[in-house]
Amino acid sequence: MAELKRTCLYDLHVELGAKMVPFAGYDMPVQYPLGVMKEHLHCRAAAGLFDVSHMGQVLLTPLDGDVASASAALETLVPQAILGLKPGRQRYALFTDDAGGILDDLMVANRGDHLFLVVNAACKDADIAHLRAALSDRCRIEEITDRALLALQGPSAEAALSALVPAAAEMRFMDVLVTDSDWGEVWISRSGYTGEDGYEISVPEAQAEAFARKLLADEAVEPIGLGARDSLRLEAGLCLYGNDIDTTTSPVEGALEWAIQKARRTGGDRAGGFPGAARILNELETGATRRRVGLLPGGRAPMRAGTEIYASAEGGSPIGAVTSGAFGPSIEGPMSMGYVDIAHAADGTELFGEVRGKRLPARVVPMPFRPSTYKR
Structure with missing residues (x-):
C-alpha cells in the first residue's frame, strides 16, 4: 500500500489530539x-476550522492573456457557463465524460487574469491530466503544491x-479575494461544504x-475533523x-441541473460543446x-x-439504493440520500430501506435537511 501523504498541518493535528x-x-x-x-x-x-489541504489547487492561465480564452477553453470540459463568471466570483462546476457521467465536481473562480480551480483530493491527479490533455494549447495549467487550504x-x-x-467581512457568498496579510498573500472564497456561512482560505505552507x-x-x-465534515455536508444536502x-x-440524475446555466442548455447561445452533452441536454x-x-x-x-x-414493505425488486447516510446532530435524527426510480422520487413518497434483513420506512424529502445560512 502506498505511503500516506501528510498535509503541512499534520503535526498540529497530532498536537491537538486528533485521531488520524x-x-x-x-x-x-x-x-x-x-x-x-x-x-x-x-x-x-x-x-469550525477544517484542514482541506489535501484538495487540489490549480491555476488556469490563458496563453493569450485574456481570461475569456481560459473561460471558453474550460467550457469545453464542463456544462457550466464560465464565460459569464465575473471577476471576483466563483461557481460550482462538473467535469463530465463522453457518456454524460461526472468525473469530478469542483469550484472555479475568476481572478481577473486567470481562473483558480479547487478539485477533489482523490481526483486531482486525473483532473490535472485531463486539463493538460485538453487545454494545454490554450492555457498554462499549474498545480499549486506550496499552499495549504483551510475552511473556516x-x-x-x-x-x-x-x-x-x-476585507473578508465585505465578501458575500461565492465572492473570491486575493489580499496581503500578516501570513503572506491569502486567497479567500466565501464558500464551504457545511451549509454554513464561511470561507475557504489558501495560505502559503510556511505560514x-x-x-x-x-x-x-x-x-x-x-478544530473539526472529517467525521463532522461528513455529517455537516449531508445535512446541507451536498454530494x-x-x-x-x-x-x-x-x-x-444527481439533481444538479441547477448548476447548468441557461447559456449552456438547449437554446442557449453556447449550448452543448461539453463531454456528454447529447445525453445531458436530452435529460x-x-x-x-x-x-x-x-x-x-x-x-x-x-x-x-x-x-x-x-x-x-414486502416483495418486489429494489428501486434504488442509499449513497450516504448518517445521524444528523442538528436535526436530531437519521438522514440519507440516494438514487431511486423517477416514479418514486416525488417528495412525500413512502419507501422502505432494508436494514439487517428488515424493511424500515423512509420518506422522500427535499434537501437540504437543514436550511443553509450562506451570506448572500
Whole structure:
C-alpha cells in the first residue's frame, strides 16, 4: 500500500489530539477530543476550522492573456457557463465524460487574469491530466503544491477571519479575494461544504500553522475533523464525490441541473460543446430515469450507504439504493440520500430501506435537511 501523504498541518493535528485516518491518500484527522457530535454542533453554533489541504489547487492561465480564452477553453470540459463568471466570483462546476457521467465536481473562480480551480483530493491527479490533455494549447495549467487550504465555517466565521483579514467581512457568498496579510498573500472564497456561512482560505505552507493557530486562539473556533465534515455536508444536502456522484451518474440524475446555466442548455447561445452533452441536454429536456433524493428514515437508525430501497414493505425488486447516510446532530435524527426510480422520487413518497434483513420506512424529502445560512 502506498505511503500516506501528510498535509503541512499534520503535526498540529497530532498536537491537538486528533485521531488520524487514511483518506484520499492522506493521513487526515477524523475527529479531535471534542468528538464528532460536539464538533458538528460547535460548527453550527460558532465556528469550525477544517484542514482541506489535501484538495487540489490549480491555476488556469490563458496563453493569450485574456481570461475569456481560459473561460471558453474550460467550457469545453464542463456544462457550466464560465464565460459569464465575473471577476471576483466563483461557481460550482462538473467535469463530465463522453457518456454524460461526472468525473469530478469542483469550484472555479475568476481572478481577473486567470481562473483558480479547487478539485477533489482523490481526483486531482486525473483532473490535472485531463486539463493538460485538453487545454494545454490554450492555457498554462499549474498545480499549486506550496499552499495549504483551510475552511473556516459557521456563524462566527466572519468575525474570526475578519479580525485577521478585515476585507473578508465585505465578501458575500461565492465572492473570491486575493489580499496581503500578516501570513503572506491569502486567497479567500466565501464558500464551504457545511451549509454554513464561511470561507475557504489558501495560505502559503510556511505560514499555514501560524495562521491556523491564530484562528484557533479565538474562543469561537474549534478544530473539526472529517467525521463532522461528513455529517455537516449531508445535512446541507451536498454530494460527496465517489459516493453520491461519479461516472455512473449524470448531472440530471444527481439533481444538479441547477448548476447548468441557461447559456449552456438547449437554446442557449453556447449550448452543448461539453463531454456528454447529447445525453445531458436530452435529460434536461425530458428527465432522467432515476434521481438523487433526500430520505428521512422513520426510526432512529441511519440507513447507510449501500442500503437497498424498495417501494413496498414486502416483495418486489429494489428501486434504488442509499449513497450516504448518517445521524444528523442538528436535526436530531437519521438522514440519507440516494438514487431511486423517477416514479418514486416525488417528495412525500413512502419507501422502505432494508436494514439487517428488515424493511424500515423512509420518506422522500427535499434537501437540504437543514436550511443553509450562506451570506448572500
